Amino acid sequence: MKELSQERAPVLEALNRYKSMRVVPFDVPGHKRGKGNRELTDFLGERCLTVDVNSMKPLDNLCHPVSVIKEAEELAAEAFGARHAFFMVNGTTSAVQSMVMSACKRGDKIIMPRNVHRSAINALILSGASPVYVNPGVHTDLGISLGMSLGDVKQAIIENPDAKAILINNPTYYGICSNLKAITELVHKHHMLVLVDEAHGTHFYFGRNLPPSAMSVGADMAAVSMHKSGGSLTQSSLLLINNDVSEGYVRQIINLTQTTSGSYLLISSLDISRRNLALRGDEIFQGVADMAAYAREEVNHIGGYYAFSRELVNGNTICDFDVTKLSIHTLDIGLAGIEVYDLLRDEYDIQIEFGDIGNILAYLSIGDRKLDLERLVSALSEIKRRYAKDKTGMLSQEYIKPQIILAPAEAFYAESESLPLEQSVGRVCSEFVMCYPPGIPILAPGEKITAEILEYIQYAKAKGSFLTGTQDSLVNQIRTIKER
Incomplete structure (x- = not known):
C-alpha cells in the first residue's frame, strides 16, 4: 500500500490513470464519456464528462471502499483530526441524518437546539427519535438566534438522563458559536454522544484564530460541508467520526440513504479540495478572515448597517464568532434583509447567500476577491441612499419559541x-x-x-x-x- 501523504489525491490519480487506459465503456452512465450527449458535453466540457464514470475495480466503490476511496478517506481523516472520514455525495443533509440515525433508534431522545436545519428534524422523522429542544439564546437587537447556553444544556441533561446524544449547531449561519468544548465535556460525563452540525465550519480545521472545531474538542461525530467554505463541488460533504464510534455501523447507516452510484465528480472534488486545504488552508483562510474584516469596517462606515463580529461574544450563548462571516443587520435603514438581498441581485447583479427578516449574509470563502467586496460595499451604500426609509413597523424577531405537542x-x-x-x-x-x-x-x-x-x-x-x-x-x- 502506498504511503499516505497530504500531497497525494488518490481518487484524482486513479481517474487520471483510467483516462490514460482509453477503456471502451459498455457500462453506465449512458452518455458514454460524453459521446452520446453532445449538447451536455458542449455545456460541461469533455474533460468533465470523461470522468463522470461508474464504480469499478480500479476506481473503488463508495458504498464499500477498499482502495483509492479508502485511501482518500484516510487522508481526509488525518487532515481533519478525525478517526475516520466518510465521503458524502448526498450533501451535508445526508451527513446530518446519518449522524442522528447512528446515535438514535426509534423512541430514543436526542437533545438539540430548535434552530436546527431541517435535515436534523427530517432525521427524527426517519429514525423515530424524539427531540428534547433547548431554546437558543436570542439577540433582541439583531433579532437572531444564538447558541445554546451551558446552563440550559445541563438542565436538559438533568431532566432527560436517558437521552442518547446531543446535536449542536456550530457555527450558526450567522457565525455564532456555542461553548463547544465545555458542552462536549459535560455531555461526555453523562455518557451521551456529541454530534456537531458543522456545515458552515470547514475552515475551523485549517485557519488560525478561528473557533475550535468539533474534532479538536473531542466530539464524537461532525457533519462538514466541504462545498460551502472548502471549495469542493456542491453536494459534496464529509462525515467525521471520533472516539469509539463504530466505523462499520456508521457506514451501514450511511448506505441506507446514500446513492449506490456515487458521482466521481463529487468524490474527486472532495479529494482535491482536501489536499488543497491540508497544504494551503492556513494561508487561504487567513486571507478570507482579512477580507471579511476589511468588508465589515467598510460596511459599518456607511452607517445604518451593522456588520457584527466578535464584539458580540458574551461567554455563554455567544462563546465565539466566525470572523470569516460577513453578517449584516439591515433594519436600521428601514429594509428587511430579504429586501436588500433582492435589490443586490436584481439591481446590482450581486448574489449573496441569504436575506431574512432583519439580516443578510455574504458568504466569503476561498474564491472571493477584495475587488468583489468593494463592489458589494458600493452597492450597499447606494441601496441605503436610494431606498432607505423609516423603520417603524419593521418586524425583527427571528426565533419564536415553539410549542411542542407531538414528536x-x-x-x-x-x-x-x-x-x-x-x-x-x-x-x-x-x-x-x-x-x-x-x-x-x-x-x-x-x-x-x-x-x-x-x-x-x-x-x-x-x-x-x-x-x-x-x-x-x-x-x-x-x-x-x-x-x-
Whole structure:
C-alpha cells in the first residue's frame, strides 16, 4: 500500500490513470464519456464528462471502499483530526441524518437546539427519535438566534438522563458559536454522544484564530460541508467520526440513504479540495478572515448597517464568532434583509447567500476577491441612499419559541388535512414551513400553530422570502393533524 501523504489525491490519480487506459465503456452512465450527449458535453466540457464514470475495480466503490476511496478517506481523516472520514455525495443533509440515525433508534431522545436545519428534524422523522429542544439564546437587537447556553444544556441533561446524544449547531449561519468544548465535556460525563452540525465550519480545521472545531474538542461525530467554505463541488460533504464510534455501523447507516452510484465528480472534488486545504488552508483562510474584516469596517462606515463580529461574544450563548462571516443587520435603514438581498441581485447583479427578516449574509470563502467586496460595499451604500426609509413597523424577531405537542415522526405520519393559513391557529402542524435559505423551520411537524407564528409567516411572504416545506407550493394552505 502506498504511503499516505497530504500531497497525494488518490481518487484524482486513479481517474487520471483510467483516462490514460482509453477503456471502451459498455457500462453506465449512458452518455458514454460524453459521446452520446453532445449538447451536455458542449455545456460541461469533455474533460468533465470523461470522468463522470461508474464504480469499478480500479476506481473503488463508495458504498464499500477498499482502495483509492479508502485511501482518500484516510487522508481526509488525518487532515481533519478525525478517526475516520466518510465521503458524502448526498450533501451535508445526508451527513446530518446519518449522524442522528447512528446515535438514535426509534423512541430514543436526542437533545438539540430548535434552530436546527431541517435535515436534523427530517432525521427524527426517519429514525423515530424524539427531540428534547433547548431554546437558543436570542439577540433582541439583531433579532437572531444564538447558541445554546451551558446552563440550559445541563438542565436538559438533568431532566432527560436517558437521552442518547446531543446535536449542536456550530457555527450558526450567522457565525455564532456555542461553548463547544465545555458542552462536549459535560455531555461526555453523562455518557451521551456529541454530534456537531458543522456545515458552515470547514475552515475551523485549517485557519488560525478561528473557533475550535468539533474534532479538536473531542466530539464524537461532525457533519462538514466541504462545498460551502472548502471549495469542493456542491453536494459534496464529509462525515467525521471520533472516539469509539463504530466505523462499520456508521457506514451501514450511511448506505441506507446514500446513492449506490456515487458521482466521481463529487468524490474527486472532495479529494482535491482536501489536499488543497491540508497544504494551503492556513494561508487561504487567513486571507478570507482579512477580507471579511476589511468588508465589515467598510460596511459599518456607511452607517445604518451593522456588520457584527466578535464584539458580540458574551461567554455563554455567544462563546465565539466566525470572523470569516460577513453578517449584516439591515433594519436600521428601514429594509428587511430579504429586501436588500433582492435589490443586490436584481439591481446590482450581486448574489449573496441569504436575506431574512432583519439580516443578510455574504458568504466569503476561498474564491472571493477584495475587488468583489468593494463592489458589494458600493452597492450597499447606494441601496441605503436610494431606498432607505423609516423603520417603524419593521418586524425583527427571528426565533419564536415553539410549542411542542407531538414528536416530529408521529405528527408527520398522522392523518392530516389541509387548511387555509388563517384558519389553522391552534391546530398542530404536520409539515414544515421555512424560509430557504437558511432552511431552519419556522414550524416543524408536531408544533402548535400560533397567531405569532402566522404573523411571522405572512410578514416573510410579504417581504419576498422564499418559503418552502408545505405541500401547497404557494404556502396559502398548511397541513394540520385531523382533530377527532
